[in-house]
Amino acid sequence: MQQYFGIKKDENVLYLNSEDLNHIKNVMRMKENDKVIISFKGISYLVTLNSSLLSGTIDNIYKSERDTNQVIAYIPILPEEKMSFIIQKGTELGVTEFIPVEFERNKYKLDKTGKEKKLNRWNKIAKEASEQSHRVNKSEVKEIIKVKEITSLNGVNILCSLDNENVKEINEVLTIDNACDKITLVFGPEGGITQNEEKTIESLGFTKTRLVKNVLRSETVIIFLVSIINYLRK
């Protein structure tokens, strides 16, 4: 069943925004009394659409479990095709927050207007992927930040590394016992992070971790790691 995120709840009526109305009308071709899922503040409801199609009446709760796990991914700025891929698949697999980082070796630089445009686009992908995978909460893409603004949390903090030395193996760092509710991941750009950036990120509380023996593309690494976290948490 199609899911949307509501913008307002008024007793047993939930409201959608006009973009969703367009989708309901022109893409899904739905009509009054059709059923959709509407998520609002961490709860998903089964809803019967009203005649305006901009609102619906709650039938019952569809999914009330509040997903409190946080998976925060600091990611490089990659070509659009790869960004869409990371945000779409990452959201499906459980990333709650993406934070693009201005790494020195990012090949793609954005000016202020470019950043705003991209951020809108990326958040649209995040919203659609959240709906498509029936997530109770939307994943979000935050403002682009500098390396020194990366923040570790009280949980598992991983810096994905291509090195073979002075690294921990992924299955030492991530185990069923420590698959805690806050995981923060830092992924570098295609050319790797610089030594300075590495020092900064390590000093911020991240553990350098090696993922797999084979050479993976940047976007594959992200999906790989998020899949494992998803598996360990089941």
Next chain:
Amino acid sequence: MQQYFGIKKDENVLYLNSEDLNHIKNVMRMKENDKVIISFKGISYLVTLNSSLLSGTIDNIYKSERDTNQVIAYIPILPEEKMSFIIQKGTELGVTEFIPVEFERNKYKLDKTGKEKKLNRWNKIAKEASEQSHRVNKSEVKEIIKVKEITSLNGVNILCSLDNENVKEINEVLTIDNACDKITLVFGPEGGITQNEEKTIESLGFTKTRLVKNVLRSETVIIFLVSIINYLRK
């Protein structure tokens, strides 16, 4: 460093095919005495290119570990974009063999010429992804088969299911202890497999297994599962 798969070995000289020559010359713009990795019969060599660029002299062995793990994935026939995605990412993450299956609910049907064309294209993607991720052996896409031709092996045999009942959980079926060297996976089409197909596949020795709570796209499920296998085998 760029990797290719050799087609012939003659004492300490390795030979490439003309398509690779084109890549070496016109894409990589390499010259005589440049170094490449050439894999041949399960061994990767560091090689110095000869003047023709069609062959190279072996300097030493680059990677000799023979990857004996088999990950066989029976996959539905999906739109080309998703097929490329599955074959590229699946290869990077360790799938050794893809076998497309004619499921009843496949939306994409191919005639004989279409099948041949696609198979060539898919194998090209598999070869490039194998080279890119420095795999010693090329992954392969086999001929399209019928459901009743699916074969389980003496290892872990998983039928990925969307059901909530009568299924095993993925972390019961796949554990570090049983991450054996032969894993066979069956993924159904976007509309799911029919009850008859399910019966057939179960009778062939596959265990119905549920993957994650969230709804995943067909192509995401595949990458998710292959990532976990890769992780458990480290």
